[in-house]
Amino acid sequence: MSRNSIHSNLGLPTLNTAFPLFKNTNQPLSTFPLWGKLFDQVMPDPLSNTGEKLAIANQLLSQIRKSQIENIVSETIEGEDGDEDQKQKLTAQFNAEIKQVLNVLHDGYRDYPLLDTVMVINEKGDAVYQLIRRPASGQIAVTDWINFSIHKTTFDNVKREKLKVYNTIENQCGFPIDTLFTNSDYAYAMGKVLKDIFGFGIESKMPKGINYYEETYKLENGCGHICVGGQNDTILVMINGLGCTLGNYGWEDDLHAWLRLFAHRPKITRIDLAHDDFESDNISIHWAKEQFDLGGYKSGGRPPKFNIIGDYWTPDGSGSTAYIGTRKSSKYARIYEKGKQFGQTDSKWMRAEVEYKAKNCYIPLDAMLNASQHFVAAYPCFHALDYSQQPVKLEVIKKTAKIVWDKAISITQHQFGKYIAAIRDFYQDDSIVLDILTHEVDEYPKRLEPFYLDYSNSMPPSAMPA
Structure with a gap:
């Protein structure tokens, strides 16, 4: 199977979808000729700047590496004769492309224009x-x-x-x-x-x-x-x-x-x-x-x-x-x-x-x-x-809370799980167990305190109903 067809089957983005800044290109996103063409199209654009080119090059580098992994995995799944040789060829081709992108990134950083200092x-x-x-x-x-x-x-x-x-x-x-x-x-x-x-x-x-x-x-x-x-x-x-x-x-x-x-x-x-x-x-x-x-x-x-x-x-x-x-x-x-x-x-x-x-x-x-x-x-x-x-802020708060909460449960299970199980078995009443193990005053571990706060005023106001 050709590399281009593998890209197509895996649903990798084309230049149009990955970088809407550039039109009229429908080639798969992971060949150096395409990468070079991308830069050729950027150069004459008066609205472009070095930062924009660096951003696109870094994005493309990520896509090439992702495509490299997916292509090699695809070759492995197919299991055709000589697949090891094919994987080595793919690896060499991708590594060559990656090296060329890295070289141009290096030159781009070297020639990065400095702004006038105020x-x-x-x-x-x-x-x-x-x-x-x-x-x-x-x-x-x-x-x-x-x-x-x-x-x-x-x-x-x-x-x-x-x-x-x-x-x-x-x-x-x-x-x-x-x-x-x-x-x-x-x-x-x-x-x-x-x-x-x-x-x-x-x-x-x-x-x-x-x-x-x-x-x-x-x-x-x-x-x-x-x-x-x-x-x-x-x-x-x-x-x-x-x-x-x-x-x-x-x-x-x-x-x-x-x-x-x-x-x-x-x-x-x-x-x-x-x-x-x-x-x-x-x-x-x-x-x-x-x-x-x-x-x-x-x-x-x-x-x-x-x-x-x-x-x-x-x-x-x-x-x-x-x-x-x-x-x-x-x-x-x-x-x-x-x-x-x-x-x-x-x-x-x-x-x-x-x-x-x-x-x-x-x-x-x-x-x-x-x-x-x-x-x-x-x-x-x-x-x-x-x-x-x-x-968005809410997603950061939710992700932080989930990780910290899961870790708190894991620590409790690992360090005190057996004790809690023994106490629970002895009293046969979960409410008694909780009363024994918790303080009379509602106090929370310092690490969990932020997740009991009211964040409603920090969120964007919701739309008024019609």
């Missing part, structure tokens, strides 16, 4: 570059963490209203009433703003301050912190991944508007952008390493450091993480096996995260509105995700 002056008077962005075809990434700071004068109106009652004290006794508006007042004023924007406010004050601030307040449901006191009279707000997920629908627009219109000297100090790939269709640890070898993380100057930690070299199901850059740099990325991190040893769920910090760069407030564009701009190889789509 320099701005930060609050210290130093010149730093502004975070760049590149076109993205859709919602590829979401904001998964954000830290921002504002100046205390943002709440001068709140301060004035509270201190009006104390004016007579200052006039009669000379007592400095400014001291009556404390760090706690600033924190709770900020907490009210967060309650309106995100839907959660302050839960409690922590024993000690963090990040060199005098006082720190924990947000509800473990969604982040507010830090205040010192640090040039600034207030630092830290919203973690859970907070970004649990926050009211459209919090990015509301926070952006509040910072632009009401906050004094607002500054994003950190923002994390994330992309999820549930089936490893586009990214994997092997893909991450291959992109490093091809120069896919180089954006001018020396390439960033690259390291893999975990079971990549000796797989045991615990998962691996590829790190690009260093924690001290302004840009730091992680590509890791998210499902395995939660304990599902056979999970295909991958996640790519880019962490930007305002050390040697300026992060514009618009970054929270353009997560996908800033994510793609992180590294040339991230254009491989340009035709993918970030799963």
Whole structure:
């Protein structure tokens, strides 16, 4: 059976269906002449750019590898005489195609055009570059963490209203009433703003301050912190991944508007952008390493450091993480096996995260509105995700909950299953067993707490019935 007919029987996409950007081509998607033709068609298109070509090449590389496996499996099933020779020929042909695609990807990364650097002056008077962005075809990434700071004068109106009652004290006794508006007042004023924007406010004050601030307040449901006191009279707000997920629908627009219109000297100090790939269709640890070898993380100057930690070299199901850059740099990325991190040893769920910090760069407030564009701009190889789509929030929550719940049941069965069986056999009443084994107060393991929260306000509003 010919390779082309095998492609047809297996239902592999043609160029028209895989890349609707290109028309008038009905050939099967896995031959180098076709790949070369694809690039010939891209070149004269004035709307095309190098990122678009890199995205298509990466997509095609995935399709070729998939086709290679399916063709070899098909040859094995047929079991014809000489099938080993045929499989070797197919393997050699596909490997040759893959090598040529990799070579052109390498050249594409090498010649990747750098954007003009826009320099701005930060609050210290130093010149730093502004975070760049590149076109993205859709919602590829979401904001998964954000830290921002504002100046205390943002709440001068709140301060004035509270201190009006104390004016007579200052006039009669000379007592400095400014001291009556404390760090706690600033924190709770900020907490009210967060309650309106995100839907959660302050839960409690922590024993000690963090990040060199005098006082720190924990947000509800473990969604982040507010830090205040010192640090040039600034207030630092830290919203973690859970907070970004649990926050009211459209919090990015509301926070952006509040910072632009009401906050004094607002500054994003950190923002994390994330992309999820549930089936490893586009990214994997092997893909991450291959992109490093091809120069896919180089954006001018020396390439960033690259390291893999975990079971990549000796797989045991615990998962691996590829790190690009260093924690001290302004840009730091992680590509890791998210499902395995939660304990599902056979999970295909991958996640790519880019962490930007305002050390040697300026992060514009618009970054929270353009997560996908800033994510793609992180590294040339991230254009491989340009035709993918970030799963909707509900799907991420559901998948996380299922994996963590299944793991919780597995741990309970493995560690306590025999004890529970013995106790159940003794009492012959499941309600008694449950009363004995559970606390009187409803408390849940910390890992399960996020899945008992109400996410309804974080979802898009449903359509009104006609």
